[in-house]
Amino acid sequence: SMAGDGISSSSSSTSLFRLLNLLDVDEGMAQIEYFAHAIILPVVLSIGFINQCINIATLLRLPPGGFVYLKASALCDIFSIIFLIPFVLRLASITDTSSHSLMWYHAHLELTIANAFLGLSALCIVSMTIDRYLSVCHPIHFFNHIDSRSDNRSRRIVSLLFVVTFLVQMPTALQKEVKWNNLTSEFEIERSPVEKMVVFKVYIILRELITKIGPMVVIVLLNLLMVDALRKMHKKNWRSSQLRDRPQSERLRLSVLLSVTSVTFVICNLPATLLHIFIDRTERDSIFWQSFRAASNILETSAYLFNFYLYALCSSEYREALIGLVICRSPRRGSSPKKMTTFPRPNETSTLPRTRSVAIFP
Secondary structure, rough: OOOOOOOOOOOOOOOOOOOOOOOOOOHHHHHHHHHHHHHHHHHHHHHHHHHHHHHHHHHHHHHOOOOHHHHHHHHHHHHHHHHHHHHHHHHHHOOOOOOOHHHHHHHHHHHHHHHHHHHHHHHHHHHHHHHHHHHHOHHHHHHHOOOOOOOHHHHHHHHHHHHHHHHHHHHHHEEEEEEEEEOOEEEEEEEOHHHHOOHHHHHHHHHHHHHHHHHHHHHHHHHHHHHHHHHHHHHOOOHHHHOOOOOOOHHHHHHHHHHHHHHHHHHHHHHHHHHHHHHHHHHHOHHHHHHHHHHHHHHHHHHHHHHHHHHHHOHHHHHHHHHHHHHOOOOOOOOOOOOOOOOOOOOOOOOOOHHHHHOOOO
């Protein structure tokens, strides 16, 4: 989830940032929040939405026999962006604060749904990374016992993750409440007393373990193991004349990709996770922590920007489908879709990364 209660926000003024330094703390925090969430965040989300639409259109042109996790992750990213739009509108003061039903949605469902789709996208990538790890480090077992039925298996896993993720996020809806302000004659969103309960604090830690820390550990660990396995594989097969004639760029490209995806995932998610678990609520009510919280939210949503470019950079199948989309060339029909695999089967020598080998982060 995004920093704070998902993406964090206060209900104070959203006035524009002034250059003068004669501002009280509340106004300064409101200006930081407005600049980050009502100006920068819409730009990031707009670019991310365009990227993900192109991404899903390209994935749909690829053979239907695979890419289940990638398609599910891309769809989750699109839905999370859509459900973040009300949050941006609220922070930009483009909402009806006199409507109880609308403010109730902002308080209880707005970020709960958006963060659920973000978490589901991350877990889809974790599942894909596990499959990728098995194909590299345990190829015989993977291709003989798992890969042959991976499509139906992947769909079942995605469906299960959908249910689990939304169940995990549901208690987040209790974190805020709506109250009527007689002075301003409008509804305001405030933190609920439930948030201070020990059981709820334990829930927050468990939620972050499931949706952020767990995926980070799994993705980083498995990617490092795959990099090491590729290095050993290259040394073992170096005597092959076919491999000797090839440059090391293929293995290097895949190793760099695995490392970059791990680092990117940590950078985008760790600040918000640490802020959410370890920083006390009272300490957050300062310009410094408001700035850190805003930066954490921007970092987490900036992951939308990387997916499309990682695909295009590291998958020849994806680039071919993307070029066909750009020039409006119809996908080839009539031929049986070939099975896309992340890594070669035993006795195969190719180490070119396939689309499944690209980790995309929510």
